[in-house]
Amino acid sequence: MASSSAFAQGIDFAFGISTTTSPSASASAISNCVNGGVCNLQKLSGGAYPSISGDFLIHKNFGVQGEIAWRASRGDYSGFGIPYRPLIWDFNGIYAPRVGRIGGELMAGIGSLSSRFYQNQIVSCSAFSGSCTNYVSSNHLALHVGGGVRFYILKAVFLRPEAHYYFVRNADVDFTSNNVFRVGASLGLSFGR
Numbered sequence: 001m002a003s004s005s006a007f008a009q010g011i012d013f014a015f016g017i018s019t020t021t022s023p024s025a026s027a028s029a030i031s032n033c034v035n036g037g038v039c040n041l042q043k044l045s046g047g048a049y050p051s052i053s054g055d056f057l058i059h060k061n062f063g064v065q066g067e068i069a070w071r072a073s074r075g076d077y078s079g080f081g082i083p084y085r086p087l088i089w090d091f092n093g094i095y096a097p098r099v100g101r102i103g104g105e106l107m108a109g110i111g112s113l114s115s116r117f118y119q120n121q122i123v124s125c126s127a128f129s130g131s132c133t134n135y136v137s138s139n140h141l142a143l144h145v146g147g148g149v150r151f152y153i154l155k156a157v158f159l160r161p162e163a164h165y166y167f168v169r170n171a172d173v174d175f176t177s178n179n180v181f182r183v184g185a186s187l188g189l190s191f192g193r
Helices: 027-034
Strands: 005-021 049-059 062-070 076-077 082-095 102-118 133-150 155-166 179-191
Touching: 005 062, 005 155, 027 049, 027 082, 049 179, 062 102, 082 133, 082 155, 102 155
Parallel strands: none
Antiparallel strands: 005 049, 005 179, 049 062, 062 082, 076 082, 082 102, 102 133, 133 155, 155 179
8 A cells, every 4th residue: 555645755775796996196196105205005996895775765755875885805905914994884865766667866975984904913902892803993084975776676676786986084094095986786675665
């Protein structure tokens, strides 16, 4: 039975796989590195990033959305033998119209890039939880815009090619650029639409 209310239009969940790319180091950064200055030549590119996302449409096709993506395996940071793993999350406003078996998504919001750099020994322990970690995190605020196209392969199951852009504040401290792109696809399930 269809609801006549314009509220609580639907909930969607998806699991995906993507990869990242970012610009290489600039010529001036490479020159600075060669001349003995501080340099960073590690791009935030490559690797498989599993992701989990969900949205809640509050009014018609407008709602809120959240997503987290993490690098599936550790990378070797700048060839120094330091394992690292980036994790990107974002919280957005979303516009998600659907016409028949095709739907769209446009979103914008804020989030964070958290890069974990692993050590060979325990780095810190929490007196509160009693747990210990063997990594340090470098966290940076991110602005996010993204979008995708949903192809409903069944009434409530969709395949979504997607693209995301992040402007990550001060990411160039750890990587070659503040600009990160993530592209991939997700398989999702819609409820109430």
